Amino acid sequence: MFTRYNVMAVILIxxxxxxxxxxxxxxxxxxxxxxxxxxxxxxxAPVVTSNPAIRKLALGEGRLSSFVIPDLTADGAFDAALExxxxxxxxxxxxxxxxxxxTTEVFQPTLKMTEGLLASALKVPTVKRVxxxxxxxxxxxxxxxxxxxxxxxxxxxxxxPIPSKFGxxxxxxxxxxxxxxxNSDEFVxxxxxxxxxxxxxxxxxxxxxxxxxxxxxxxxxxxxxNFLMMALKGGEPPFPMHDxxxxxxxxxxxxxxxxxxxxxxxxxxxxxxxxxxxSTTFDHVKKAFPEAVAAGTFKEGKITPLPVNYDSSxxxxxxxxxxxxxxxxxxxxxxxxxxxxxxxxx
Numbered sequence: 001m002f003t004r005y006n007v008m009a010v011i012l013i014x015x016x017x018x019x020x021x022x023x024x025x026x027x028x029x030x031x032x033x034x035x036x037x038x039x040x041x042x043x044x045a046p047v048v049t050s051n052p053a054i055r056k057l058a059l060g061e062g063r064l065s066s067f068v069i070p071d072l073t074a075d076g077a078f079d080a081a082l083e084x085x086x087x088x089x090x091x092x093x094x095x096x097x098x099x100x101x102x103t104t105e106v107f108q109p110t111l112k113m114t115e116g117l118l119a120s121a122l123k124v125p126t127v128k129r130v131x132x133x134x135x136x137x138x139x140x141x142x143x144x145x146x147x148x149x150x151x152x153x154x155x156x157x158x159x160x161p162i163p164s165k166f167g168x169x170x171x172x173x174x175x176x177x178x179x180x181x182x183n184s185d186e187f188v189x190x191x192x193x194x195x196x197x198x199x200x201x202x203x204x205x206x207x208x209x210x211x212x213x214x215x216x217x218x219x220x221x222x223x224x225x226n227f228l229m230m231a232l233k234g235g236e237p238p239f240p241m242h243d244x245x246x247x248x249x250x251x252x253x254x255x256x257x258x259x260x261x262x263x264x265x266x267x268x269x270x271x272x273x274x275x276x277x278x279s280t281t282f283d284h285v286k287k288a289f290p291e292a293v294a295a296g297t298f299k300e301g302k303i304t305p306l307p308v309n310y311d312s313s314x315x316x317x318x319x320x321x322x323x324x325x326x327x328x329x330x331x332x333x334x335x336x337x338x339x340x341x342x343x344x345x346x
Contacts, residue, residue: 015092019223110176203273207248234299244273
């Protein structure tokens with residue numbers, strides 16, 4: 001059912017300076033593809049090209065390039081960047097940063113970026129598939145989890161009218177992902193594009209982040225790993241977290257697998273959300289790094305779970321293996337932190 005194209009691709013990746021986008025970029029380069037990534041300014045491009053993980057790859061000329069788009073929401077913003085591109089992975093959308101304005105910096109850009117990207121792709125005949133990174137918040141209805149698990153194919157009915165303003169970034173983030181999913185479905189029905197559109201729908205993503213270059217970045221500039229680090233340093237995230245987790249390596253692998261699906265049958269959207277017991281978080285650290293725990297480098301914190309019932313079986317079938325465990329993710333993050341503080345694990 002799942003096969004890959006036999007030719008190397010030219011892949012445009014958005015969000016390459018973020019946790020998911022950068023890991024997808026690494027995986028694409030390791031697989032031999034040519035990668036073009038978007039940045040908002042020329043000054044941000046070296047975040048990718050100067051990264052030690054990129055330098056280790058010793059890439060040939062032309063394998064990796066950046067494309068500056070100052071305003072990703074502007075009409076036609078992606079037109080030039082998509083020239084000659086065969087596959088698109090759109091991992092770059094606003095995160096629920098408390099410093100952002102919920103409406104103008106989270107909700108609206110989430111929709112405008114995707115709408116603009118798809119509109120530009122219509123003009124480029126080489127584009128074969130567009131993969132959009134979503135979140136399980138787009139599939140999981142509010143309230144207690146149902147007895148029947150939801151999956152990436154689920155669609156939560158939109159409210160009428162859809163709110164135009166939001167008072168909190170989390171609310172804006174959830175509605176942005178929810179509405180984007182419906183809008184992309186409607187785009188296919190209306191425009192009948194020459195390319196296919198799929199979504200990769202992860203839960204909370206944890207794992208090694210090569211963009212975190214020192215101990216301070218590990219705790220403050222580490223995307224969703226920030227919350228895991230809070231729990232490893234005696235703290236607690238400021239809100240409950242869905243107990244559906246995704247290892248960053250699995251998330252990257254699924255993105256690439258979905259990008260090269262060569263079949264019109266079967267699912268088009270793939271969720272990655274393994275049920276996790278957050279109360280075991282510190283147990284994994286104590287087992288793997290007892291000396292660091294004894295020295296006070298790690299201290300037990302807390303993550304309050306928000307229960308979900310999610311079916312990720314289609315994504316596991318796609319990978320052809322089981323997902324990586326939560327224990328693996330915790331150890332990956334803790335081990336990287338020890339590297340950055342110069343502490344030997346025991």
